[in-house]
Amino acid sequence: xxxxxxxxxxxxxxxxxxxxxxxxxxxxxxxxxxxxxxxxxxxxxxxxxxxxxxxxxxxxxxxxxxxxxxxxxxxxxxxxxxxxxxxxxxxxxxxxxxxxxxxxxxxxxxxxxxxxxxxxxxxxxxxxxxxxxxxxxxxxxxxxxxxxxxxxxxxxxxxxxxxxxxxxxxxxxxxxxxxxxxxxxxxxxxxxxxxxxxxxxxxxxxx
Amino acid sequence: xxxxxxxxxxxxxxxxxxxxxxxxxxxxxxxxxxxxxxxxxxxxxxxxxxxxxxxxxxxxxxxxxxxxxxxxxxxxxxxxxxxxxxxxxxxxxxxxxxxxxxxxxxxxxxxxxxxxxxxxxxxxxxxxxxxxxxxxxxxxxxxxxxxxxxxxxxxxxxxxxxxxxxxxxxxxxxxxxxxxxxxxxxxxxxxxxxxxxxxxxxxxxxxxxxxxxxxxxxxxxxxxxxxxxxxxxxxxxxxxxxxxxxxxxxxxxxxxxxxxxxxxxxxxxxxxxxxxxxxxxxxxxxxxxxxxxxxxxxxxxxxxxxxxxxxxxxxxxxxxxxxxxxxxxxxxxxxxxxxxxxxxxxxxxxxxxxxxxxxxxxxxxxxxxxxxxxxxxxxxxxxxxxxxxxxxxxxxxxxxxxxxxxxxxxxxxxxxxxxxxxxxxxxxxxxxxxxxxxxxxxxxxxxxxxxxxxxxxxxxxxxxxxxxxxxxxxxxxxxxxxxxxxxxxxxxxxxxxxxxxxxxxx
Numbered sequence: 207x208x209x210x211x212x213x214x215x216x217x218x219x220x221x222x223x224x225x226x227x228x229x230x231x232x233x234x235x236x237x238x239x240x241x242x243x244x245x246x247x248x249x250x251x252x253x254x255x256x257x258x259x260x261x262x263x264x265x266x267x268x269x270x271x272x273x274x275x276x277x278x279x280x281x282x283x284x285x286x287x288x289x290x291x292x293x294x295x296x297x298x299x300x301x302x303x304x305x306x307x308x309x310x311x312x313x314x315x316x317x318x319x320x321x322x323x324x325x326x327x328x329x330x331x332x333x334x335x336x337x338x339x340x341x342x343x344x345x346x347x348x349x350x351x352x353x354x355x356x357x358x359x360x361x362x363x364x365x366x367x368x369x370x371x372x373x374x375x376x377x378x379x380x381x382x383x384x385x386x387x388x389x390x391x392x393x394x395x396x397x398x399x400x401x402x403x404x405x406x407x408x409x410x411x412x413x
Numbered sequence: 414x415x416x417x418x419x420x421x422x423x424x425x426x427x428x429x430x431x432x433x434x435x436x437x438x439x440x441x442x443x444x445x446x447x448x449x450x451x452x453x454x455x456x457x458x459x460x461x462x463x464x465x466x467x468x469x470x471x472x473x474x475x476x477x478x479x480x481x482x483x484x485x486x487x488x489x490x491x492x493x494x495x496x497x498x499x500x501x502x503x504x505x506x507x508x509x510x511x512x513x514x515x516x517x518x519x520x521x522x523x524x525x526x527x528x529x530x531x532x533x534x535x536x537x538x539x540x541x542x543x544x545x546x547x548x549x550x551x552x553x554x555x556x557x558x559x560x561x562x563x564x565x566x567x568x569x570x571x572x573x574x575x576x577x578x579x580x581x582x583x584x585x586x587x588x589x590x591x592x593x594x595x596x597x598x599x600x601x602x603x604x605x606x607x608x609x610x611x612x613x614x615x616x617x618x619x620x621x622x623x624x625x626x627x628x629x630x631x632x633x634x635x636x637x638x639x640x641x642x643x644x645x646x647x648x649x650x651x652x653x654x655x656x657x658x659x660x661x662x663x664x665x666x667x668x669x670x671x672x673x674x675x676x677x678x679x680x681x682x683x684x685x686x687x688x689x690x691x692x693x694x695x696x697x698x699x700x701x702x703x704x705x706x707x708x709x710x711x712x713x714x715x716x717x718x719x720x721x722x723x724x725x726x727x728x729x730x731x732x733x734x735x736x737x738x739x740x741x742x743x744x745x746x747x748x749x750x751x752x753x754x755x756x757x758x759x760x761x762x763x764x765x766x767x768x769x770x771x772x773x774x775x776x777x778x779x780x781x782x783x784x785x786x787x788x789x790x791x792x793x794x795x796x797x798x799x800x801x802x803x804x805x806x807x808x809x810x811x812x813x814x815x816x817x818x819x820x821x822x823x824x825x826x827x828x829x830x831x832x833x834x835x836x837x838x839x840x841x842x843x844x845x846x847x848x849x850x851x852x853x854x855x856x857x858x859x860x861x862x863x864x865x866x867x868x869x870x871x872x873x874x875x876x877x878x879x880x881x882x883x884x885x886x887x888x889x890x891x892x893x894x895x896x897x898x899x900x901x902x903x904x905x906x907x908x909x910x911x912x913x914x915x916x917x918x919x
Binding site for chain 1: 446468469472494510557572573575576583584586622653722740857
């Protein structure tokens with residue numbers, strides 16, 4: 207996963223609430239067995255039905271921060287959605303709220319799904335519409351979003367932050383705890399054989 | 414004087430008697446590692462795999478020289494893109510490639526695969542319970558957002574993305590933050606003709622499509638207790654449609670009766686031991702939930718969606734509402750509906766009975782009871798896609814296939830089919846469909862297609878009428894045979910006698 211510490215880029219405003227992952231990447235593109243190459247199909251149906259779709263306007267070409275409405279990424283768990291967003295050149299998605307699985311998937315892909323208060327997102331939406339050349343700086347280290355005349359701190363899950371800052375491979379991280387996993391598995395099989403009451407292993411671990 | 418009870422002391426640690434929720438108990442039993450500031454490392458008991466969200470995960474494993482840690486806790490099937498007519502041969506090249514990749518990956522890793530042609534193949538959330546793989550107290554994941562279905566058995570089950578699929582394959586664990594505990598208390602008797610599907614659509618219409626975000630939901634109350642296991646699965650299945658990754662019901666005798674004797678259920682002395690463990694899983698009576706929502710089931714009607722998300726739903730007796738915001742305006746434009754139109758006046762082109770929400774045997778029985786002896790409206794193309802090959806065979810053994818085909822329904826092979834339209838089963842642009850599936854998003858069932866979510870009996874009735882219709886009032890349908898004896902409606906109560914028998918016209 208690509209590390210993300212400080213990102214600077216222009217914004218594209220997608221002023222819609224409840225954008226679901228079926229819109230982000232329609233199902234006909236889920237049959238690929240590769241992880242890359244989904245970018246051209248991002249918002250495929252919306253782009254096809256509307257030649258003036260916001261992401262296709264010249265002023266938003268090359269934008270790398272997607273600004274959207276509440277509950278972004280709801281619906282299907284398809285990681286193809288953040289793959290498509292990343293492949294289309296975006297590193298940060300800003301919205302008032304995200305669906306849980308989508309937000310989690312973003313963290314694994316190297317995209318920062320950044321929740322800001324609705325009023326602040328509205329402000330960014332306006333900046334992006336009126337001054338599309340504005341460069342937004344997203345500083346994950348300082349947890350600060352800024353642009354000329356705009357500054358806003360943000361909260362982010364500390365574990366996701368660490369992984370993004372360092373570009374960590376979560377599997378490698380977990381494999382460091384092989385011993386704990388093996389120990390758990392040992393206790394687990396005795397629970398299933400009925401010799402240990404459930405939860406007892408954990409309680410002793412906490413004691 | 415009051416005698417003070419001795420406080421239990423374990424190795425110098427005084428454990429407060431903290432009442433816990435069902436989700437909390439299962440969580441606690443699965444923590445492999447817990448450290449301040451970190452999410453918990455949670456052990457996964459069962460990983461279900463299908464062809465669409467797994468190829469990239471297997472590929473990444475191989476690229477990194479990793480192996481599948483517990484192939485014995487991993488089960489795969491083909492469901493999302495397989496044809497429902499003509500088998501493997503009928504699939505296009507890209508779909509075959511994806512199914513082939515799953516077969517090769519399962520061979521490579523030693524994972525049990527129920528592929529096309531297997532008598533056990535089917536929608537992953539239908540076959541898990543069917544095979545007795547889904548148990549109370551298990552942690553269950555799958556690269557599919559409807560994994561919450563398994564929560565109907567008192568399992569902690571949730572959907573994950575492909576990176577997490579890879580993570581579970583490699584480590585049998587996941588990093589997870591503890592969700593907040595949300596209870597949905599449903600009391601009151603479901604009126605005749607109102608199903609588990611209507612219950613959950615009614616709930617989502619009331620609370621909105623993001624109300625469950627960040628939560629593990631426990632469905633409780635007398636109505637939930639009264640539901641069959643199939644009905645509970647329908648309710649838990651739709652949890653993600655209001656934002657919750659986890660939806661669950663405390664296990665009870667119905668749960669145990671469903672599982673007993675199934676291929677992967679514990680047997681003999683292990684069964685008895687399992688029952689003891691499972692009975693202890695209920696939320697403690699004084700367990701604290703972060704939020705409690707209440708729903709009166711007796712006030713529900715059959716529900717139908719009018720918009721492009723599952724929360725845009727209304728009782729069938731209602732009308733298309735005035736749009737309250739831009740989202741609703743956009744939805745009405747997409748759905749080509751005008752405010753004030755009676756929902757029952759909306760004509761249909763297609764009817765789909767299928768999906769992990771509503772394609773189990775009980776769903777097909779209830780739909781067949783409505784259809785029996787009647788004809789599909791000439792304008793409508795209607796299809797039934799059983800949730801699994803097992804459901805299909807069982808339905809055929811009861812003659813349900815003939816009930817459907819004689820009425821003019823297509824009777825297909827098992828799969829996700831037109832719930833998401835990854836195979837050839839899609840709506841044409843502008844086509845309007847009553848569907849027993851779970852999502853009415855724009856283009857979900859086919860680019861430009863329009864979806865109205867309904868229950869199985871409502872879908873069956875709509876197919877006959879040619880428009881959305883209240884299944885409780887079938888007097889205007891063509892004559893049909895009255896079938897009062899089938900158990901069903903998702904409530905475990907007998908199916909009511911339907912009006913509109915021989916000689917009724919209109």
